[in-house]
Amino acid sequence: MLHRIKSRATKFAPVTISAIFGIHTHEAIIRDLAYWLYRQLQEAYEYETSDAVVDEAIGVS
Numbered sequence: 001m002l003h004r005i006k007s008r009a010t011k012f013a014p015v016t017i018s019a020i021f022g023i024h025t026h027e028a029i030i031r032d033l034a035y036w037l038y039r040q041l042q043e044a045y046e047y048e049t050s051d052a053v054v055d056e057a058i059g060v061s
Contacts, residue, residue, distance in 0.1 A: 047053060
């Protein structure tokens, strides 16, 4: 299931502060990582709680 989320999530690169200003400090890198992780979790949650996935899970059991 995660491969679907990953392929959908990688279509667009997130615009981050370090990408805009060319900042490559440890803090900016960690902030960008935290943002990316948050987005991955958010997209996984949205997928797992979508109507289609819930209906499929109900139908299987």
